[in-house]
Amino acid sequence: MTESYCTNYQSCRLVQVSDFPVSVTEKEKYLRAFCEAEKSAWKQCKRYITKCSLGFCPDFVLPDIPLTISEIIDKFDEEEFDK
Ligand code: SF4
Numbered sequence: 267m268t269e270s271y272c273t274n275y276q277s278c279r280l281v282q283v284s285d286f287p288v289s290v291t292e293k294e295k296y297l298r299a300f301c302e303a304e305k306s307a308w309k310q311c312k313r314y315i316t317k318c319s320l321g322f323c324p325d326f327v328l329p330d331i332p333l334t335i336s337e338i339i340d341k342f343d344e345e346e347f348d349k
Contacts (some may be wrong), residue, residue: 268281269300270304270305271302271308272300272301272302272304272308272309272311272314274308274313274314274317275301275302278313278317279321279323279325280293280296280300280301280313280328280329281297281301284306286325287325288328292328296328296329296330297318297321299329299330300314311329311330312327312328312329312330312331312333312338313327313328313329314329315335316338319335320335320338320339324338324341324342324345326341326342326345
């Protein structure tokens with residue numbers, strides 16, 4: 267791991283969990299484009315931004331998901347309500 271990797275790299279479920287709900291191809295794409303890229307890239311990751319804002323990040327949040335933090339909270343609440 268180099269210094270430029272995302273500061274969440276060791277704890278992020280997308281990187282560390284083998285059955286995280288993305289395909290191998292998608293995961294490799296995200297690793298290249300965000301997690302293992304420059305700081306300017308991973309700072310734009312929606313999982314990074316969500317973790318900074320909420321202190322956690324639900325699995326449905328992907329690095330390039332086009333949702334605001336408010337929309338992510340609403341979706342998370344809906345999923346919890348449906349359980
Ligand atoms: S998915 Fe986002 S938060 Fe997770 S390690 Fe990659 S860049 Fe960081």
